[in-house]
Amino acid sequence: MLRLLRLVWLVLLAGPVLAQAPVLLRGQVLDAETHQPIPNAQVGVADNRIGTSTNDDGRFALSIPAALLDERLEVALLGYRKYTRALPPLPGPELRIELKISPAALGEVQVTGSVLGIVREAVARIPRNYPVRPTQLTGFYRESDNDPAGQPRYLAEGLVLAFKESYTKRTAEGDIQIKQSRKVDLRRDRTPIRIDWAGGPFIAHMGDFVHRRSDFIDPAHFKDYDYRLAPGSTFQDRPVYVITFGPKAGTRRAAFEGRMYIEQDSYAFLGAEWHYTAAGLNRGARDIADSRALRVAYQLYAGRWHLKTVWWQTEAKLPVGPPLKFFGEFLTTAIDTAQTPRPGYTERAQLYDVFLRNTVAYDSAFWKGHTTLLPPAAVQKILFDQKRQQQADSLFKPSAEAGTDPQQKQLSAFDRFLKRFSYGWHLGAWPLAVPAAGLAVAYAPAGYGLQMQRTAPVRAQDLTVFVQFEYQYALTKELAVRLATQRLHRQFKGDGWEAGLSYEHNFNPGHRPLYGRAGLGYLRQTVGLPLGTFDNPDSGLRVAGTHLSADELSARIQTVSDALRPSLGLGLELSHKFELVADASYLVPLRRKTQLQVDEESGFFLFRSSATVDLPSADVDLRVNDQPTTRLPWQQQPWLLSIGLRYRVR
Structure with missing residues (x-):
């Protein structure tokens, strides 16, 4: 008797819970004349408080809360009359709903202002x-x-x-x-x-x-x-x-x-x-x-x-x-x-x-109390075939490897790499102090007929502009390896590269990220002044051991500097993909040398060669303001400022 009372009590307790559970309504929407399925029809209950749409087969499934079981069902699509009726008793069989074409309300096609x-x-x-x-x-x-x-x-x-x-x-x-x-x-x-x-x-x-x-x-x-x-x-x-x-x-x-x-x-x-x-x-x-x-x-x-x-x-x-x-x-x-x-x-x-x-x-029960958006029959068949194949694979593979796919693992590894990868562009002010000066360069390599002579005025300026392109790979959430190339513009030309580490910390968690940035890199930068082009009278010319046989040559006088570059800055996330960054850096010089660079300008570009002559050299006469020297008139300053945009692949 006691057990019976307990069973009755459990049923009474479960009754309200069961009554509140959503009930599934299934149906198919067809054209009333052709009896063909109608995809993308809008299905709603209780003035569209909940709703879904039909799939390619005209079918839908709608999870109806208990509170809405007395409401009305509506089905609508442009070009058809709206279908409306009270919800049938649920659960029940699949509804068959036929939509009728909406009649024309106006006359012939007109053209009017x-x-x-x-x-x-x-x-x-x-x-x-x-x-x-x-x-x-x-x-x-x-x-x-x-x-x-x-x-x-x-x-x-x-x-x-x-x-x-x-x-x-x-x-x-x-x-x-x-x-x-x-x-x-x-x-x-x-x-x-x-x-x-x-x-x-x-x-x-x-x-x-x-x-x-x-x-x-x-x-x-x-x-x-x-x-x-x-x-x-x-x-x-x-x-x-x-x-x-x-x-x-x-x-x-x-x-x-x-x-x-x-x-x-x-x-x-x-x-x-x-x-x-x-x-x-x-x-x-x-x-x-x-x-x-x-x-x-x-x-x-x-x-x-x-x-x-x-x-x-x-x-x-x-x-x-x-x-x-x-x-x-x-x-x-x-x-x-x-x-x-x-x-x-x-x-x-x-x-x-x-x-x-x-x-x-994908999980057919994922939405629980929400509307189920049915995949079309073709998708359901593929899902069934995949599930059957996974079950078959599990019979012949260890449990730890069941269901794995080498190609999918390869894709996941590639995705993981991309998620850590970013690149960006930076525009900055390169600190170069340049007084006005007259520069004269003469180069006559012994044993050859080449005679290079050029006078080039140097304009005074306080800085030059550089553009940098960087690649970054995240080792952790905050620490990354960084590789960058950069090029100078304005009066001076030159290319450089930098390799190092970058660190970012988010000061604004839970909101738009604001990052504090710190970095340390090893930098090599060339700063050169073009001297123009020259004819090469000797096809057997060798410069610093490099054969330069082109009919036309170009030259520039340059400095090559190595430095450590510690930096501090800020980054503001504009979106999940883009981050606006600004950095201030200090250049710690390690070494600096002066060179004359000679490049081939004619011939197939993939096979053109270049050579550099380190100064001082007996073959090179360098004068600044008519005074013999081995040093160029510009001087690199320590502070460097840049602003840029970083893009995350993922």
């Missing part, structure tokens, strides 16, 4: 129709990349927060915070190629054509576009103007072509679908896309229109490797209109982060 007036009015009403205060969108992001055969290379998904500024401010920027993510590598051959689509989740901002005032709704570009009123339809059961846009005849300034949907009553932009023209693809020097298409929709919440979905597809033929097809989708599932503080620096994703490079593997 008033069409542009509709667009102008919609732009003017943006402050009335869209948020004027910052808002935060919770949404799901999904991206994949297909090979030429249409097979996906990978699938990556995430739960993200998109922070939006007021729509009265024109911007394509905003903050993205990744709350959860998962990924799966679907390449059959496991070839260790690099996939570098950057800024994927930022399509929630870059695709928001109303917020960024894309060219086709920008009054400054109206002159480049031809606007036409097309047969209209309804959008979310609202009558709309359907306006097509494209380049005017004879112009190459229009970047886009497509159609937009404007509500007839409020003149709000409810959505648009467009692709880039050839001019649009060529506009950005960094854009390697061969084609790009977008589809964007908005939803009404609390009297304002907010971003609902962004669908983005890019195709590119890379210089090396097969062509790629990138697909990205953002779907809003919750809207916060309160004064939500924008996420701190450390919580924000960066535009150039590659979303695929997260550490979380």
Whole structure:
């Protein structure tokens, strides 16, 4: 009897817990006439408080919290009537939902000057129709990349927060915070190629054509576009103007072509679908896309229109490797209109982060209480085949090695190397004290017919400019090995190199990093004054043991200095990729010598030779202000200042 009472008590305790557990709703969306699956349809519950979209097979899975089981289900897509019904009893069988084509609301295609007036009015009403205060969108992001055969290379998904500024401010920027993510590598051959689509989740901002005032709704570009009123339809059961846009005849300034949907009553932009023209693809020097298409929709919440979905597809033929097809989708599932503080620096994703490079593997139960974004059937088959192959491998490999892949290990090692690698550019002031002087150089090597004579005035200056290119490899989080090359400019020319160690410590953890920098390097630098070119009358000429047979030679007089270079400085992280640095260095001289350098100027450049003659030399007569000397008139000073930009590969 006691055991029975305990069992009843446990059931009573578990009842409320079970009742609060989310229930899974599954369904498939089909075209009512063709009965074909409809991909990318928007599925929402409780006025889109939660939602997802259909995959390539028209299927979806939505995790419904107990508190929303009495709400209504909505399915919508541009060109179709919105489907709505009460949620069925759950759990239950897969729903079969058929969408009907939305009938045209307007007549024949027209060309009229008033069409542009509709667009102008919609732009003017943006402050009335869209948020004027910052808002935060919770949404799901999904991206994949297909090979030429249409097979996906990978699938990556995430739960993200998109922070939006007021729509009265024109911007394509905003903050993205990744709350959860998962990924799966679907390449059959496991070839260790690099996939570098950057800024994927930022399509929630870059695709928001109303917020960024894309060219086709920008009054400054109206002159480049031809606007036409097309047969209209309804959008979310609202009558709309359907306006097509494209380049005017004879112009190459229009970047886009497509159609937009404007509500007839409020003149709000409810959505648009467009692709880039050839001019649009060529506009950005960094854009390697061969084609790009977008589809964007908005939803009404609390009297304002907010971003609902962004669908983005890019195709590119890379210089090396097969062509790629990138697909990205953002779907809003919750809207916060309160004064939500924008996420701190450390919580924000960066535009150039590659979303695929997260550490979380694909797991069908990853989202738990969140919406499940179903992969299409082709992806599910590849996942099943991979899992089956891993199980087979585990039967023949030791447990410690089961599931490993030599190529994947090679890729991981390469990734680890890149994560530690950075390079940068620096512009600095090289401390060179130079008084005005007259410099005369004569060179007549014994036994040869060469006669070099040149008088060169030296202008007074306090410093010269140098440009430095550096490579850095991190040994630890704060200590790195550094190798740099540098070149002088202005009156003097010269090349140099430096090798050493660099140390950085973050003074501002938890926020935008501010680094204290210290370094120590060994430096060799050449400072030279060009003397011009000379004819070589002797094809057998040898200078310091080097054969110089070219018909034309050049010469310069130079100093070569070795020094230790301790430095102190600051670094400010501009993004996860870029860091602004400033350093002050002190040069501790070790040795210095004066040379005459002779270079071949004619002939095939890969086989040109050069030679140096150390001073003093019996063959070289060096005079400064008509006085014989072995020292040049410029003097290197100890302090050196530089400012630069460092780029991290990862």
